[in-house]
Amino acid sequence: xxxxxxxxxxxxxxxxxxxxxxxxxxxxxxxxxxxxxxxxxxxxxxxxxxxxxxxxxxxxxxxxxxxxxxxxxxxxxxxxxxxxxxxxxxxxxxxxxxxxxxxxxxxxxxxxxxxxxxxxxxxxxxxxxxxxxxxxxxxxxxxxxxxxxxxxxxxxxxxxxxxxxxxxxxxxxxxxxxxxxxxxxxxxxxxxxxxxxxxxxxxxxxxxxxxxxxxxxxxxxxxxxxxxxxxxxxxxxxxxxxxxxxxxxxxxxxxxxxxxxxxxxxxxxxxxxxxxxxxxxxxxxxxxxxxxxxxxxxxxxxxxxxxxxxxxxxxxxxxxxxxxxxxxxxxxxxxxxxxxxxxxxxxxxxxxxxxxxxxxxxxxxxxxxx
Amino acid sequence: xxxxxxxxxxxxxxxxxxxxxxxxxxxxxxxxxxxxxxxxxxxxxxxxxxxxxxxxxxxxxxxxxxxxxxxxxxxxxxxxxxxxxxxxxxxxxxxxxxxxxxxxxxxxxxxxxxxxxxxxxxxxxxxxxxxxxxxxxxxxxxxxxxxxxxxxxxxxxxxxxxxxxxxxxxxxxxxxxxxxxxxxxxxxxxxxxxxxxxxxxxxxxxxxxxxxxxxxxxxxxxxxxxxxxxxxxxxxxxxxxxxxxxxxxxxxxxxxxxxxxxxxxxxxxxxxxxxxxxxxxxxxxxxxxxxxxxxxxxxxxxxxxxxxxxxxxxxxxxxxxxxxxxxxxxxxxxxxxxxxxxxxxxxxxxxxxxxxxxxxxxxxxxxxxx
DNA sequence: GAAGGTCTTGTAAACGTTTGCATCTCGGGA
DNA sequence: TCCCGAGATGCAAACGTTTACAAGACCTTC
Numbered sequence: 001x002x003x004x005x006x007x008x009x010x011x012x013x014x015x016x017x018x019x020x021x022x023x024x025x026x027x028x029x030x031x032x033x034x035x036x037x038x039x040x041x042x043x044x045x046x047x048x049x050x051x052x053x054x055x056x057x058x059x060x061x062x063x064x065x066x067x068x069x070x071x072x073x074x075x076x077x078x079x080x081x082x083x084x085x086x087x088x089x090x091x092x093x094x095x096x097x098x099x100x101x102x103x104x105x106x107x108x109x110x111x112x113x114x115x116x117x118x119x120x121x122x123x124x125x126x127x128x129x130x131x132x133x134x135x136x137x138x139x140x141x142x143x144x145x146x147x148x149x150x151x152x153x154x155x156x157x158x159x160x161x162x163x164x165x166x167x168x169x170x171x172x173x174x175x176x177x178x179x180x181x182x183x184x185x186x187x188x189x190x191x192x193x194x195x196x197x198x199x200x201x202x203x204x205x206x207x208x209x210x211x212x213x214x215x216x217x218x219x220x221x222x223x224x225x226x227x228x229x230x231x232x233x234x235x236x237x238x239x240x241x242x243x244x245x246x247x248x249x250x251x252x253x254x255x256x257x258x259x260x261x262x263x264x265x266x267x268x269x270x271x272x273x274x275x276x277x278x279x280x281x282x283x284x285x286x287x288x289x290x291x292x293x294x295x296x297x298x299x300x301x302x303x304x305x306x307x308x309x310x311x312x313x314x315x316x317x318x319x320x321x322x323x324x325x326x327x328x329x330x331x332x333x334x335x336x337x338x339x340x341x342x343x344x345x346x347x348x349x350x351x352x353x354x355x356x357x358x359x360x361x362x363x364x365x366x367x368x369x370x
Numbered sequence: 371x372x373x374x375x376x377x378x379x380x381x382x383x384x385x386x387x388x389x390x391x392x393x394x395x396x397x398x399x400x401x402x403x404x405x406x407x408x409x410x411x412x413x414x415x416x417x418x419x420x421x422x423x424x425x426x427x428x429x430x431x432x433x434x435x436x437x438x439x440x441x442x443x444x445x446x447x448x449x450x451x452x453x454x455x456x457x458x459x460x461x462x463x464x465x466x467x468x469x470x471x472x473x474x475x476x477x478x479x480x481x482x483x484x485x486x487x488x489x490x491x492x493x494x495x496x497x498x499x500x501x502x503x504x505x506x507x508x509x510x511x512x513x514x515x516x517x518x519x520x521x522x523x524x525x526x527x528x529x530x531x532x533x534x535x536x537x538x539x540x541x542x543x544x545x546x547x548x549x550x551x552x553x554x555x556x557x558x559x560x561x562x563x564x565x566x567x568x569x570x571x572x573x574x575x576x577x578x579x580x581x582x583x584x585x586x587x588x589x590x591x592x593x594x595x596x597x598x599x600x601x602x603x604x605x606x607x608x609x610x611x612x613x614x615x616x617x618x619x620x621x622x623x624x625x626x627x628x629x630x631x632x633x634x635x636x637x638x639x640x641x642x643x644x645x646x647x648x649x650x651x652x653x654x655x656x657x658x659x660x661x662x663x664x665x666x667x668x669x670x671x672x673x674x675x676x677x678x679x680x681x682x683x684x685x686x687x688x689x690x691x692x693x694x695x696x697x698x699x700x701x702x703x704x705x706x707x708x709x710x711x712x713x714x715x716x717x718x719x720x721x722x723x724x725x726x727x728x729x730x731x732x733x734x735x736x737x738x739x740x
Numbered sequence: 741g742a743a744g745g746t747c748t749t750g751t752a753a754a755c756g757t758t759t760g761c762a763t764c765t766c767g768g769g770a
Numbered sequence: 771t772c773c774c775g776a777g778a779t780g781c782a783a784a785c786g787t788t789t790a791c792a793a794g795a796c797c798t799t800c
Contacts (some may be wrong), residue, residue, distance in 0.1 A: 031786060043748045047788060057748060061583065072531065077511045078448045079786035082755045088512070092492070096477055103473040107466055110494045114501075119508055122462070122492040124480045131484075138489055141447045142458070161442065165399065247672070279676050303673040304619070306649050385794060401756060412780045417758060449756035452785045 030071045069090035087145025090119050093135055094150045095127040098298050101318050107323035112330045127152045133159045146332045151175035167269055171325050173215045182325040182344045186216050189314045189348035190223025193296050200358045202266040206239040208253050209270025220270040235281035250262035250277025271300025290357035317346045373615045400441045427644025430670045457515025461488050463505055464520045465497040470670050471688050478692035503529045516702045521545035522585035543585045543693050552714040554696045557587050559718035560593025560685045563666050572636040576609040578623050579640025590640040622646025628655055635729040660727035679724035687716045708733045
């Protein structure tokens with residue numbers, strides 16, 4: 001029998017009387033040793049019972065477990081992880097989580113990993129290399145067993161070094177940090193979108209997108225450029241704006257591009273936030289879509305459908321991407337051996353609605369291309 | 371001087387030659403004891419140096435810190451927390467994070483707490499009592515130092531018990547779990563919205579909202595009811611729908627309410643997801659707003675502005691709520707003594723746009739109220 | 741009746757930190 | 771010369787677990 005340790009809170013051996021029904025309302029949290037003392041067992045046995053080890057006699061295990069719930073025992077993961085080298089946290093590092101792509105993914109990942117008893121640590125980089133580094137350090141210190149990351153455009157070397165120790169999955173963007181990644185095929189989608197506009201007969205295209213320092217931004221731009229080139233055309237610099245992905249920036253850029261003298265007959269937008277801004281600007285300027293100009297936006301298709309006219313949209317498969325990354329990370333955290341997924345690349349889709357049509361004025365003025 | 375422990379990875383005392391520039395590319399993570407060995411110091415001194423304790427001589431501290439970065443030392447928070455009883459995690463438990471209210475808050479909280487070196491653990495309840503309990507258990511096990519929670523409608527007694535040990539802040543909803551909470555004054559906003567419709571001369575109102583088992587859903591409904599009552603009117607049961615907050619449900623409910631024979635002249639919607647569904651239904655049914663019917667929706671004002679006509683909207687102060695809860699939680703985690711904020715209740719705002727107008731047909735048919 | 745299992749339990753050493761206390765060194769004052 | 775205090779460092783005990791190993795109990799088999 002195990003001797004009573006330190007200062008046994010209840011009396012000595014016999015069933016305590018002084019504290020008749022203590023449900024451990026509060027006070028110090030109950031630890032394994034408390035349970036062990038109360039049951040005259042060793043902490044080893046209690047630990048085993050709580051972990052459903054087969055080594056402990058069923059009736060003993062039952063007694064332990066019942067006492068555990070009665071006393072409201074809650075295990076200390078910190079101690080457990082420290083001793084057993086099991087990691088119970090997964091990091092999730094993205095520029096922000098208001099973006100639907102990331103919020104859906106965060107949701108899915110948190111839900112998924114919870115099933116295997118893991119937890120998601122949410123970290124926000126704001127696309128700032130400094131904050132990103134700080135977040136990574138923090139995550140590493142928390143001993144995360146895996147990391148989902150949408151790398152910022154100018155990730156520091158120090159950050160990359162930190163990443164080496166961790167098993168990471170890149171999400172939505174890639175910066176060559178890992179074999180594993182979940183992306184969507186933005187390039188193909190923008191090729192398709194551009195083709196759609198060219199087929200309608202548009203000669204002068206404008207593009208508003210995000211910086212090409214980040215992989216998906218670059219891909220979208222490249223898609224447009226490549227498909228134009230295919231027809232011997234080019235994207236004019238003065239009809240191109242690469243901006244931070246905020247609604248405000250989208251608004252301003254659209255306003256600028258659309259109030260000048262030679263307005264493009266079609267516009268492509270490469271980010272959902274920018275798209276909202278553009279939609280606002282188009283409305284404020286009184287531009288009729290698609291008569292005055294065709295418009296293709298990017299993002300989830302929910303609000304675009306409600307716009308008048310309903311917007312032709314490049315929709316990223318957010319839900320599928322979320323499922324995919326959740327799958328990968330939950331696999332990555334349980335059986336570390338078999339690595340099924342390398343790079344997953346899901347197709348983005350061009351949903352043609354009412355905002356694209358052949359240009360009204362037969363041809364663009366004098367300038368021969370764009 | 372401290373004797374070299376266990377198996378010193380480098381040679382004995384003199385500057386090592388065999389491994390000239392080892393930057394600890396990988397291998398076992400470096401621990402305090404490794405630094406101590408390499409510098410012939412005790413782990414106590416190294417620990418103190420890393421924690422900027424004044425007790426250690428500046429030049430020694432400098433040597434330690436420089437070696438730490440050279441070797442890529444990353445502290446183990448688990449061990450640190452275990453020993454020092456400092457908590458480095460904050461829990462964030464909400465039904466989902468796709469809802470803008472929660473995603474903005476998650477973002478703000480994660481960013482804020484990071485400044486004091488804490489981290490946010492994201493947990494999703496899906497408004498399910500079972501998942502919620504499981505999440506809470508998990509969070510408690512992770513030894514969170516604080517918890518932000520939007521309680522599910524039917525939180526279990528077991529969950530409430532778990533909460534007792536933690537310092538919690540209720541967010542967006544309350545279920546009497548804590549003194550601290552940040553809410554928005556939905557009741558007042560819906561009183562105002564209802565008043566707006568009544569003043570326009572509407573006699574027959576419909577309301578589509580979420581369950582009243584959750585505090586904010588209840589408040590919205592109560593606001594409508596109270597203001598109607600003030601004019602001696604009532605919200606008819608057949609013109610009221612309380613539903614799960616999904617776009618789909620909103621669509622269906624609106625479809626149902628609006629395709630019947632006596633259509634309400636005005637409709638109030640009490641959730642952002644429901645609002646989107648309603649907007650879709652209205653469009654699909656070819657109902658002209660505000661001529662055929664006035665419409666007030668709920669949520670962030672971004673997409674409502676883009677609808678035609680721009681929608682009169684009850685906007686919750688998401689950003690302010692997020693800031694507020696982030697403030698509270700970061701205070702709660704650092705100086706545990708002074709508790710400044712109890713219940714913070716921010717005003718929601720009624721933004722009147724183009725979707726509300728006096729009813730066209732002079733009066734509703736025969737039925738005298740609603 | 742000894743030998744060798746199979747179960748069940750206990751002992752104690754980890755895991756990587758922090759920190760109370762003891763120890764050592766040094767310089768100054770009596 | 772001795773003592774004392776301050777400043778810097780080391781020793782070792784925590785923190786709450788898990789787990790290798792030992793050990794006891796009991797049964798089977800020869």
